[in-house]
Amino acid sequence: MAIERTLSIIKPDACEQNLIGRIVARFEEGGLRVAAMRKVHLTQAQAEQFYAVHRERPFYADLVQFMTRNPCVVMALEGDDAIARNREIMGATDPAQAAPGTIRDLYGTNVQENAVHGSDSLENAKIEVGYFFPEAEIY
Ligand code: CMP
Numbered sequence: 001m002a003i004e005r006t007l008s009i010i011k012p013d014a015c016e017q018n019l020i021g022r023i024v025a026r027f028e029e030g031g032l033r034v035a036a037m038r039k040v041h042l043t044q045a046q047a048e049q050f051y052a053v054h055r056e057r058p059f060y061a062d063l064v065q066f067m068t069r070n071p072c073v074v075m076a077l078e079g080d081d082a083i084a085r086n087r088e089i090m091g092a093t094d095p096a097q098a099a100p101g102t103i104r105d106l107y108g109t110n111v112q113e114n115a116v117h118g119s120d121s122l123e124n125a126k127i128e129v130g131y132f133f134p135e136a137e138i139y
Contacts (some may be wrong), residue, residue, distance in 0.1 A: 004082040005138070007102040007128035009117040010073040011014055012066065013121060015039075022117065026103055027077055036076040036129075036138045050131060066112055074132045082111050083125055102105040110138060127139050 010023050024034065042050070047067040054060050091102025095114055098105040108114040108127055119125035129138070 001081040003078065003080060004122060004125065005076050005078045005129055006082045006086045006119045006125040007117075007132065008075045008077050008086060010075070011112040011113070011115055011117060012068075012070040012072050013109055014107055015072055016070055016117040018130040019115070023103055023107065026074075026089055027075075027086070029084060032077040032079040032082055032085060032089070034075050035078040036133045037073065037131070038075075038132065039071050039073050040132070045070055050128070062112060076129045076133055076138050083119055083122060085119070090116050090118050 002024040007025065010020055011050045014020070014023060014027075027034070044064060047064045050068070051060065051063055054063065056061075079085060082127050089103060091098030091104040091108075093104070093114060094111040095108030095109075100106065103116050107116075
Protein backbone atom coordinates (compact mmCIF):
# COMPACT_ATOMS: atom_id res chain seq x y z
CA MET A 1 0.00 0.00 0.00
CA ALA A 2 1.20 3.48 -0.81
CA ILE A 3 0.79 6.59 1.32
CA GLU A 4 -1.25 9.04 -0.77
CA ARG A 5 -2.80 12.47 -0.35
CA THR A 6 -6.27 13.35 -1.56
CA LEU A 7 -8.45 16.45 -1.50
CA SER A 8 -11.65 16.37 0.52
CA ILE A 9 -14.27 19.12 0.59
CA ILE A 10 -16.99 19.28 3.22
CA LYS A 11 -19.59 21.02 1.07
CA PRO A 12 -21.84 23.95 2.04
CA ASP A 13 -24.87 21.70 2.76
CA ALA A 14 -22.93 19.77 5.43
CA CYS A 15 -21.32 22.90 6.92
CA GLU A 16 -24.76 24.55 7.15
CA GLN A 17 -25.98 21.54 9.18
CA ASN A 18 -23.03 21.79 11.61
CA LEU A 19 -21.65 18.41 10.52
CA ILE A 20 -17.96 19.30 10.12
CA GLY A 21 -16.78 17.51 13.26
CA ARG A 22 -18.81 14.37 12.63
CA ILE A 23 -17.53 14.12 9.05
CA VAL A 24 -13.88 14.67 10.01
CA ALA A 25 -14.29 11.97 12.68
CA ARG A 26 -15.40 9.45 10.05
CA PHE A 27 -12.29 10.11 7.97
CA GLU A 28 -10.06 9.78 11.04
CA GLU A 29 -11.81 6.61 12.20
CA GLY A 30 -11.38 5.26 8.66
CA GLY A 31 -7.60 5.60 8.88
CA LEU A 32 -7.04 8.97 7.18
CA ARG A 33 -5.17 11.87 8.74
CA VAL A 34 -5.90 15.58 8.24
CA ALA A 35 -2.66 16.98 6.79
CA ALA A 36 -4.12 20.42 5.94
CA MET A 37 -7.48 22.09 6.58
CA ARG A 38 -9.14 25.46 5.92
CA LYS A 39 -12.63 26.93 5.79
CA VAL A 40 -13.20 28.83 2.55
CA HIS A 41 -16.08 30.61 0.86
CA LEU A 42 -15.47 29.79 -2.82
CA THR A 43 -15.91 32.57 -5.34
CA GLN A 44 -17.81 31.90 -8.54
CA ALA A 45 -14.51 31.87 -10.46
CA GLN A 46 -12.92 29.37 -8.04
CA ALA A 47 -15.91 26.99 -8.18
CA GLU A 48 -16.08 27.23 -11.98
CA GLN A 49 -12.39 26.45 -12.28
CA PHE A 50 -12.45 23.63 -9.71
CA TYR A 51 -15.35 21.88 -11.48
CA ALA A 52 -14.29 22.87 -15.04
CA VAL A 53 -14.25 19.18 -16.03
CA HIS A 54 -18.07 19.23 -15.64
CA ARG A 55 -18.52 22.43 -17.70
CA GLU A 56 -20.63 20.72 -20.36
CA ARG A 57 -22.84 18.80 -17.90
CA PRO A 58 -26.43 19.99 -17.40
CA PHE A 59 -25.89 20.35 -13.63
CA TYR A 60 -22.80 22.61 -13.91
CA ALA A 61 -24.48 25.99 -13.27
CA ASP A 62 -26.48 24.63 -10.31
CA LEU A 63 -23.34 22.96 -8.93
CA VAL A 64 -21.39 26.24 -9.03
CA GLN A 65 -24.27 28.09 -7.37
CA PHE A 66 -24.49 25.43 -4.64
CA MET A 67 -20.76 25.37 -3.96
CA THR A 68 -20.63 29.17 -3.58
CA ARG A 69 -23.75 29.72 -1.47
CA ASN A 70 -21.92 29.33 1.85
CA PRO A 71 -18.42 28.38 3.06
CA CYS A 72 -17.04 24.86 2.82
CA VAL A 73 -14.07 23.12 4.45
CA VAL A 74 -11.18 21.98 2.28
CA MET A 75 -8.77 19.32 3.57
CA ALA A 76 -5.79 17.35 2.39
CA LEU A 77 -6.24 13.83 3.77
CA GLU A 78 -3.27 11.48 3.97
CA GLY A 79 -2.98 7.74 4.52
CA ASP A 80 -2.58 4.31 2.91
CA ASP A 81 -4.43 4.30 -0.42
CA ALA A 82 -6.02 7.60 0.59
CA ILE A 83 -7.83 8.16 -2.71
CA ALA A 84 -9.69 4.85 -2.69
CA ARG A 85 -10.13 4.89 1.10
CA ASN A 86 -11.66 8.37 0.98
CA ARG A 87 -14.08 7.28 -1.73
CA GLU A 88 -15.11 4.23 0.31
CA ILE A 89 -15.76 6.37 3.38
CA MET A 90 -17.76 8.91 1.31
CA GLY A 91 -19.95 6.39 -0.54
CA ALA A 92 -21.49 6.76 -4.00
CA THR A 93 -22.08 10.24 -5.48
CA ASP A 94 -25.86 9.81 -5.19
CA PRO A 95 -26.74 9.40 -1.50
CA ALA A 96 -29.63 7.13 -2.53
CA GLN A 97 -27.03 4.68 -3.92
CA ALA A 98 -24.45 5.12 -1.14
CA ALA A 99 -23.59 2.10 1.02
CA PRO A 100 -25.03 2.13 4.54
CA GLY A 101 -22.92 4.02 7.05
CA THR A 102 -21.00 6.06 4.47
CA ILE A 103 -20.90 9.84 4.80
CA ARG A 104 -23.19 10.42 1.83
CA ASP A 105 -25.64 7.81 3.12
CA LEU A 106 -25.71 9.43 6.56
CA TYR A 107 -25.51 13.11 5.65
CA GLY A 108 -26.20 13.59 1.91
CA THR A 109 -29.49 15.07 0.72
CA ASN A 110 -29.48 14.39 -3.04
CA VAL A 111 -27.04 13.84 -5.94
CA GLN A 112 -25.98 17.50 -5.83
CA GLU A 113 -26.10 18.22 -2.10
CA ASN A 114 -24.05 15.16 -1.23
CA ALA A 115 -22.07 16.51 1.75
CA VAL A 116 -18.53 15.82 0.53
CA HIS A 117 -16.24 15.83 -2.50
CA GLY A 118 -13.19 13.61 -2.92
CA SER A 119 -10.54 13.39 -5.64
CA ASP A 120 -11.18 10.51 -8.06
CA SER A 121 -7.59 9.67 -9.09
CA LEU A 122 -3.97 10.20 -8.03
CA GLU A 123 -3.49 12.64 -10.90
CA ASN A 124 -6.55 14.72 -9.96
CA ALA A 125 -5.67 14.54 -6.26
CA LYS A 126 -2.33 16.25 -6.95
CA ILE A 127 -4.06 18.98 -8.97
CA GLU A 128 -6.91 19.45 -6.46
CA VAL A 129 -4.71 19.50 -3.34
CA GLY A 130 -2.42 22.01 -5.08
CA TYR A 131 -5.44 24.13 -5.93
CA PHE A 132 -5.98 24.92 -2.23
CA PHE A 133 -2.71 24.20 -0.41
CA PRO A 134 0.91 25.10 -1.11
CA GLU A 135 3.28 22.29 -0.07
CA ALA A 136 4.47 24.38 2.91
CA GLU A 137 0.93 24.28 4.43
CA ILE A 138 0.61 20.50 4.31
CA TYR A 139 1.85 18.83 7.49
P1 CMP B 1 -18.64 15.63 -6.61
O1 CMP B 1 -18.08 14.34 -6.16
O2 CMP B 1 -18.16 16.88 -5.95
O3 CMP B 1 -18.40 15.78 -8.20
C1 CMP B 1 -19.23 16.54 -9.04
C2 CMP B 1 -20.46 17.04 -8.34
O4 CMP B 1 -21.53 17.44 -9.19
C3 CMP B 1 -21.08 15.93 -7.50
O5 CMP B 1 -20.24 15.58 -6.43
C4 CMP B 1 -22.41 16.55 -7.14
O6 CMP B 1 -22.32 17.49 -6.08
C5 CMP B 1 -22.75 17.33 -8.42
N1 CMP B 1 -23.81 16.71 -9.22
C6 CMP B 1 -25.03 17.24 -9.42
N2 CMP B 1 -25.77 16.46 -10.21
C7 CMP B 1 -25.02 15.40 -10.53
C8 CMP B 1 -25.23 14.24 -11.33
N3 CMP B 1 -26.40 14.01 -11.94
N4 CMP B 1 -24.22 13.36 -11.43
C9 CMP B 1 -23.03 13.58 -10.81
N5 CMP B 1 -22.78 14.66 -10.05
C10 CMP B 1 -23.75 15.58 -9.89
